[in-house]
Amino acid sequence: MNELLLIVTVGGSRVALPAAAVESVVELDTLIPVPRAPAHVAGLSALRSRVLTVIDCMRSLELGATDCTDGVREAAVVEVDGHHYALIVDVVEDVVEALSDPSAVRAAMGAGWERVSKGMVETEEGPLLLIDIEKLITGPVAEARAA
């Protein structure tokens, strides 16, 4: 399987996103907060006259919060169900080819990682965790508000 993967760093860990799902990598500057939205929704931003819902991956993974006050953040733009999201990550590194199908991770991961995991893939850069973007966007279930 030669799926292309985008390697990003979240909370100090290198993980892989399916590159096909990522439309672009942008630098976010302004961020409009969304009051009362779930914590992992960092806010809204505009990209080429589109509204992006910005997801703080750190919060989504329950690893703490990304500090958004220092201005420019790197983010991967994805589209899910017709909505555009920007996933805030620490660093966007490179695109690599997957050398294997994802396989279950048998080691114990953090609860946040466990939730978004699609399994482990082999790459030239060693094994990486493949992230389920939709689950990343859904955020921690416990914190999702029903109302």
Add this chain to the structure above:
Amino acid sequence: MDDLIADFVAECREMLEALGGEIVAWEAQPDDRSRLDSIFRFVHTVKGNCGFFDFPRLEALSHAAEDALADVRAGRRTPDAALVSAVLAIIDRIGEMIGCIEAGEDFPAGDDSSLIAALAPGAEGAAAPVAAAIPEGKGGAASAPRTIRLSVELLDRVMSGVSDMVLARNELARRLRETPTDVTVDGAFERLSGIIAEMRDAITRTRMQRIENLFVALPRMVRDLSAELGKQVLVDIDGGDVELDREMIEMIRDPLTHIIRNAVDHGIEAPADRIKGGKREIGLLCVSARQSGNQILIDIVDDGRGIDGKKLVEKAISSGALGKAEASALSPREQLALIFEAGLSTAKEVTAISGRGVGMDVVRSNVERIGGIVEVDSKPGEGTRMTLRVPLTLTIIPALTVSIANQNFAIPRSAIEEIVRVNGESVTLDHIGGAGVATIRGRRVPEVSLAEVLGLESIVAANEGSLIVLRPAGGDVYALAVDRIHDHEELVVKPAAPAVMATGLYAGTTLADDGSPILLFDPAGVAQVGGVKLEAQERTARVVETATAVAQRDNSVLLFRGLDGGRRALRLAIVDRIEEVERKAIRKAAGQLRVQLGDTILPLAGAEALEKGDEKVRVFRLNDGNHEIGYAFKEVIDLMPMDGELIPADNPGAVSGVTLIGGEPAELVDAHWLFSNHLGAAVKPADRGVCRLPSDDPWMQNMLRPIVEAAGYVVIGEEDELIPDLVIASDGKQVEAADKAKVIVLRSDPEGEDGESIYRYDRAGLLMALKAASGRGK
């Protein structure tokens, strides 16, 4: 109707073309189920549509074919060659007839019974076609509008592309404003803007659909329902050509269906009952649509038994939805509105069709979700009128932008009833058990602090913000406190991400002109999150309002403090509005103080004590029905009933007397005197005197005439036939004195006092003489 027929013809043609191959294949293989199905579908469609269009021959043909094919499908009959050719003959005949309809011709004379008879099992082969030859070369085809069918997804994609284009254009406009650009660039951009706007209009129209699409199914539905219920109902449909956003049509389909089912089931009585009630046994159900501004109104009117408000109230009390005390205070309209409460139904028994008490509340919430309103009006015994008001389109929403804690939000304008300042005269804010209650002109409305709902810190003092009175839909008013009100904007709204929508606060997101994202509030959602109990609050609020209104109707006065600090009162009825103007909008012009309000200039009273230092001045706008004047004041104290006796003033003037209001003396402003004094003679033509001036004297005409006219005279010349009250002449000229007319003689020499003439530039003397003359003239 013509368009519908064109659609029908187009649809049939399309199906016939597609069937071409099927028919041949079916002929070869009569037991091929899928071919049979597609032919069955065709005759079924034709039959369904014919009933609507009143083509009895087509209907009979397609009906016969459908019956025969249904038997085959049900396995009651095996298809044989005779049946196949009989069906094919019928399809051919249908094709011919459709050709005639398209060309706008009458059907060729002929009898279809032989074709139909050929369908019967065991019939002897298909009868030879008996129809007269169809004239070839149907000229009518060219006149039909050329149409193509598009997938809705494609249209949606184009629409969203255009929306993006509008947003991109806005962003470009902003960038262009920020940087100095060439005139030619601006010109090109302007042209691009124009084209995009035009495209947006066009594409918006493509998304529009005739509401007929929704109405087409109604006659059938009503027919089936009334047959089931043993009632007779005539449906009258009007306004099918009104166009509505496609999505909107889908959104109102269910509510409309539900209302009609209700009308047939509960509204219209059984024929026997109708005759007993002195009505025609056939019930009438009118469904009509019309456009009003940017709303579409759909009326569903039946002439049935109507809704009994009292029964609704009883039901509501027994179900615990309403307290007894509350119930007694409901107006008839409010009683009727109870049908929208969950769990109420006046139907004696639950039927399969309706009456389970689920429904009208769902109808209302569905309509409100798309920014619409349902209204109900009913007279027991005479019928019910339900009105659905829905916006034309969902995608472009006029909105008001507001801010809280420096963040902008948008509120759909359709929900906004009014905007008041927290520190305004007629507004008080109270906190009752931690909940905010705003009293706006005697009306109590629950107050929701946007800052609290959003968990933000308000940046203005509590008494400096604004209240937006919102009526989310239906009639549930509440006031939303915001920091600042900004601007009206037309926003292209898109649904926000699910996580954002899940908060229940927002209806969507959009980009403002400056390119930053803005969240659009869902007014009902904000109320819900803000913990406002809409229904219950609204009822009591209305009760408060009506009670005070009755008490104050006759003699309520507006107590205020004048610019000079005096405590005064004005009868409320003549106060149109209160405006705040800049000091510079008030100036002395044409003899008196005047105030500019918008683009009108009104005489201003009460401004004698106006000080230089005042930056802003508040002005009552008084209206006597025909004319307006302004009255400057410092502050409004309260709205009070005038209960004490009036002690009249000694001299006529701005104050007609003194009275006790709220236990303290206050001067009652004499509005009549104000109007008579400040409007001047100009608006009292009945009282005008007539003055004759020599028409050949340029000085008289150019210099004197304006003064005389300003003094309230109608100026005439010697030739006019009106009898003058006053004649003005130069000395040395022959004066042709008319009966009873006073004569003023003007001399050009300042010296030469003779006791009778007046020097022409002795303005004071001249005015005195004019005044004296007018006094005598009356």
